[in-house]
Amino acid sequence: MKTSVALCTYNGEKFIRQQIDSILDQTKKVDEIVVCDDGSTDSTVSILDSYQEKHPELFKIFINDENLRSVKNFEKAISLCQNDIIFLCDQDDVWLSNKVDVYCNFFQENLHISVICSGGFALDEKNNLLDKLSIWDAPELLKMNGRELNFFEITAFLRNLATGATMAFRKEFKAQIIPFPVLDNFHHDEWIALVATYQQKFYMLPGKYIQYRIHGNQQVGGIFMNRTNTSQKYLLDYFSFNSFNGNFRTYRKILRSLKNAVHKFSVMQKNSDFQREMIQHLQVLASQKYEAKKNKVKKEFPIQSIFIK
Template identity: 40%
Template sequence: MLDENSGGKAVNGKRFQFTMKISIALCTYNGERYLREQLESIASQTRKPDEIIVCDDCSQDATVEIVRDFARNAAFAVRLYVNEENLRSTKNFERAISLCTGDVIFLSDQDDVWHESKLEKFAAEFEQDENVNLVFCDAELVDENLKPLGKTSWKALQFDAKQQTAVNEGRGAMILLNRNVVSGCMTAFRARYKNLILPIPDDLDYVIHDFWIVLLMLTVGETRLIAETLVKYRQHASQQIGLSADADE
């Protein structure tokens, strides 16, 4: 733990703590170009997280200093862990998830931007139904400068209204298994299933950490989707995985 700054949400001058604790697992690697915008979008949430766990994968730029600077003024705990060796994406997310102490874990990339109501709307789904173990939303595809590309993630993947209804009614398992419409930055899950999810295999073709989590969470409870674009999903040349705006053409 290199940096920590904890706090709660003040309402009408009084300290108010939510009963459900929210963790964000954020993985970084040479992310200085975009990281500040993502951290600022988290700080601007209408419902603040209780902690951000940042696992840095041996960055060689100013990423670590950006996180440390953010932590000094954050209204919640920011815990930074710098890996001794490069773990790569899957194992870095595995480490970040394992270090989270909240009841619900959100996955965060370093280069996206979250809508200010994302945490609040996700939390409402979990708090309204104890059987809901996985929640995900849609995302707006944007370029490296956050300019809209005219399409959402679900539209690019042809995840239509009929399929969305099937998921919310508990009939969507085969839809979600056939193709990955649930990217990590659009996802949150209950932390009580960490032992089921971890370790995450890194030797399976076409299976990365977010799809692995979806596969397992489908076996233990209900899934809810929020049919709103609550993430600006940045598409750029240096990202590991992205979606082309013409993916469905």
């Protein structure tokens, strides 16, 4: 089982060395690192070139003629990967040394799963590990409290738990996901998780295998929060989804997420017959879920629900 890493870079000189070193330091060595740089103007490319000089058999570096932005840059990087298992990689994180080994062992033992991801530790700009609660803790909280855990409904109608920085998938799965739809505030990792959960080919590992960097220039945030009872209760109530154990504020957020899902699936690109069938089904489901939840909220909170737009 050979491995590829799809690494996208853009002005990443501050942290890129630490990320690449952590990939090279894996207990199970990777076989290919495909880098697509999106037009960096700092020293990122020269840093990449120095690694390619040391490991010419490992690195394949591509410099985009125009800025593709994150989603399409990852699409390009993934399309260029050749090996059995493809790992997605951001430019500013740090991999734990056993990540590739654990992931590959899981794929070997679970042939019906095409996409996996995990949680991660919070890391600040000065390489300090932070004691934070994250959205990745939601599945364990649900299990501990006897709540239903439905990754498909969570991904489709609430928010994506499968962060690309922790994601890997089988080479054959590329045909199901490429080309990526282009939609405001909709990212490649959410699309991959959506297709995989729809097909029941997704699994989230219970461990943490990266240190996820928190800094001012990252494109996507909102992963971590302070470790408080209030935060835990919010995660538990919000991601329960089909239960009704929270307060009005939580359910208002759920309604907003469902409304956004209805809009998202109504305008999303459909690039194949499979995508067209899946997205149309999701649009119907999102509308049904929204109406059912709205009626439930009105029944449970008759006064407050008057003020919902």
